[in-house]
Amino acid sequence: xxxxNTRELILETSLGLFNEFGEPxxxxxxxxxEADISPGNLYxxxxxxxxxxxxxxxxxxVRFQPLIDIPEDVLLQPEDLWIQLHLxxxxxxxxxxxYRNMADLTARVxxxxxxxxxxxxxxxxxxxxxxxxxxxxxALQIEKHEKQLLADSILLNLTYWIPFAELxxxxxxxxxxxxxxxIARVLQLVTPWLRQPQQDQFRTLALAYLSHSS
Amino acid sequence: xxxxNTRELILETSLGLFNEFGEPxxxxxxxxxEADISPGNLYxxxxxxxxxxxxxxxxxxVRFQPLIDIPEDVLLQPEDLWIQLHLxxxxxxxxxxxYRNMADLTARVxxxxxxxxxxxxxxxxxxxxxxxxxxxxxALQIEKHEKQLLADSILLNLTYWIPFAELxxxxxxxxxxxxxxxIARVLQLVTPWLRQPQQDQFRTLALAYLSHSS
DNA sequence: GTCTATATCTAGATAGAC
DNA sequence: GTCTATCTAGATATAGAC
Numbered sequence: 001x002x003x004x005n006t007r008e009l010i011l012e013t014s015l016g017l018f019n020e021f022g023e024p025x026x027x028x029x030x031x032x033x034e035a036d037i038s039p040g041n042l043y044x045x046x047x048x049x050x051x052x053x054x055x056x057x058x059x060x061x062v063r064f065q066p067l068i069d070i071p072e073d074v075l076l077q078p079e080d081l082w083i084q085l086h087l088x089x090x091x092x093x094x095x096x097x098x099y100r101n102m103a104d105l106t107a108r109v110x111x112x113x114x115x116x117x118x119x120x121x122x123x124x125x126x127x128x129x130x131x132x133x134x135x136x137x138x139a140l141q142i143e144k145h146e147k148q149l150l151a152d153s154i155l156l157n158l159t160y161w162i163p164f165a166e167l168x169x170x171x172x173x174x175x176x177x178x179x180x181x182x183i184a185r186v187l188q189l190v191t192p193w194l195r196q197p198q199q200d201q202f203r204t205l206a207l208a209y210l211s212h213s214s
Numbered sequence: 215x216x217x218x219n220t221r222e223l224i225l226e227t228s229l230g231l232f233n234e235f236g237e238p239x240x241x242x243x244x245x246x247x248e249a250d251i252s253p254g255n256l257y258x259x260x261x262x263x264x265x266x267x268x269x270x271x272x273x274x275x276v277r278f279q280p281l282i283d284i285p286e287d288v289l290l291q292p293e294d295l296w297i298q299l300h301l302x303x304x305x306x307x308x309x310x311x312x313y314r315n316m317a318d319l320t321a322r323v324x325x326x327x328x329x330x331x332x333x334x335x336x337x338x339x340x341x342x343x344x345x346x347x348x349x350x351x352x353a354l355q356i357e358k359h360e361k362q363l364l365a366d367s368i369l370l371n372l373t374y375w376i377p378f379a380e381l382x383x384x385x386x387x388x389x390x391x392x393x394x395x396x397i398a399r400v401l402q403l404v405t406p407w408l409r410q411p412q413q414d415q416f417r418t419l420a421l422a423y424l425s426h427s428s
Numbered sequence: 429g430t431c432t433a434t435a436t437c438t439a440g441a442t443a444g445a446c
Numbered sequence: 447g448t449c450t451a452t453c454t455a456g457a458t459a460t461a462g463a464c
Contacts, residue, residue: 006447022321024238027439041448043441103314103377107236120382145421149402152382153371156399159381160374163317167373168334168366185370188363192406207359220429241457255430257459 007045009035011059014052018097023053024104050109057112060095061119067091068126076133078187078194078202084130085186089179092162099162123158127151131190139198140190150189157186180213221259223249225273228266232311237267238318264323271326274309275333281305282340290347292401292408292416298344299400303393306376313376337372341365345404353412354404364403371400394427 013035017026028049032039046052067088092099098116106113128151134140142150161182165173173181187206194202227249231240242263246253260266281302306313312330320327342365348354356364375396379387387395401420408416 022317024318025321028441029439038449039440040442040450044447047441049440100317101315102381103236104238104318106381107239117381117384124382145424146402149399152395153367153399153403155382156374156378157367157370159378160370164370164373167316167320167331168338168369170331181366185363185367188360189367189403210359242459243457252431253458254432254460258429261459263458 006037006041009037010042010045011052011056015056015095015097018053018056019095022100023097024101053105053109054111056095057098057115060091060098061115063091064088064119065122068123070126070129070133072129072132073136074129074133075137076130076139077137078134078139078190078198079205080133081130081187081190082183085183086179088158089161089183092158093175093179096162099159100166102159120155120159124151124155127154127158134190134194139195140193141195142193146193150193153189154186157182157189161185177213180210184210220251220255223251224256224259225266225270229270229309229311232267232270233309236314237311238315267319267323268325270309271312271329274305274312275329277305278302278333279336282337284340284343284347286343286346287350288343288347289351290344290353291351292348292353292404292412293419294347295344295401295404296397299397300393302372303375303397306372307389307393310376313373314380316373334369334373338365338369341368341372348404348408353409354407355409356407360407364407367403368400371396371403375399391427394424398424 010031014026014031017030017034028042029039031052032042035042046055067084070084098105102116106116128147131140131142131147131151135142161178165178165182169178184206187202191199191203191206224245228240228245231244231248242256243253245266246256249256260269281298284298312319316330320330342361345354345356345361345365349356375392379392379396383392398420401416405413405417405420
């Protein structure tokens with residue numbers, strides 16, 4: 001097995017196993033076995049299992065951050081939400097172990113707790129700014145206190161659609177189908193607050209999208 | 215410490231520790247220490263730690279089941295959702311360790327996995343029946359496929375409001391405040407689909423409730 | 429029923445040869 | 447850089463006296 005960088009191999013293998021079995025159920029020995037290296041070698045490249053987790057999370061963050069960089073003064077059409085959600089859901093799917101066990105992970109890895117909280121706050125702001133963008137484009141009408149509740153409902157969906165899909169539709173949905181349903185759910189949260197005619201246009205679009213995918 | 219039933223003491227102590235620190239972070243020794251009994255004594259009353267978890271879950275189920283027994287032909291007014299949500303949120307709060315680590319718990323306790331999936335399915339049905347109840351009372355107007363999405367959005371909120379609150383508002387919200395916000399979020403999911411005049415009436419009520427509590 | 433002492437097992441992590 | 451062998455810690459669970 002002439003492999004490139006062993007460090008990279010360890011990270012890839014870990015990510016795959018974490019996603020499949022959940023991080024707490026994957027030992028460093030499992031990782032070494034799966035990567036066809038010795039446990040000692042693994043610890044030559046990483047000081048601890050937590051370091052592997054943190055490095056994976058760091059890489060997730062680097063790719064995720066640009067996706068939630070929504071400026072305050074953006075103008076958004078309802079359709080713009082689509083691509084935005086698709087990109088972020090795709091990425092979260094790739095690192096889904098993070099979203100399966102957040103309570104546990106943060107309890108055991110204090111550095112991760114701060115990072116995750118910060119991420120959530122920025123994502124919350126992104127949801128808020130997206131709604132503002134719809135307002136500024138004249139597509140959305142909503143009162144301020146309802147806007148914050150709605151933003152949080154969206155954030156809750158963005159944060160927990162993965163474990164929710166695994167719990168409610170075990171095996172029956174592959175990743176992309178679970179994503180489609182979750183995206184539809186988020187879009188539906190926004191739909192009834194849209195003005196006409198955007199609301200009906202968007203609803204028609206969403207329905208076509210959902211039935212096409214299922 | 216002249217205590218009543220030791221078995222009950224173990225269960226109470228476990229529940230408290232599980233809720234505070236998360237079940238995976240609580241060892242049988244911690245439980246024994248906190249209950250002022252020996253580890254050996256704990257294992258006289260329970261064959262394993264999983265048995266403690268399962269017994270606690272069983273008790274949760276017994277109290278929860280009646281709360282989600284919504285008949286198919288019920289007639290519901292929007293205000294009826296309130297008490298229903300309050301009761302179930304209160305109970306979930308009492309057993310919140312279950313909702314903090316569902317992915318982990320189900321992975322490590324297979325019996326729990328089946329039970330939890332079943333519970334989720336029944337709760338999903340309850341959400342659906344509640345929406346149907348609003349329709350049959352003439353308060354709600356929604357198309358069928360949107361109704362299922364909405365029911366799932368509600369279910370997702372019912373399932374993850376606890377970890378979400380812990381993650382986004384660490385320490386800043388005590389239990390009852392987190393509950394109020396979560397309930398408001400669920401009610402807001404339904405509000406825009408209500409007919410007039412119920413929609414405006416309900417919105418006014420909800421606003422008063424939220425501002426009174428914060 | 430309850431205790432103390434201990435067995436067992438597993439996971440993370442290290443030492444030292446190659 | 448990589449290996450084999452091993453240490454250590456901590457958690458579940460048991461044995462046997464009281």
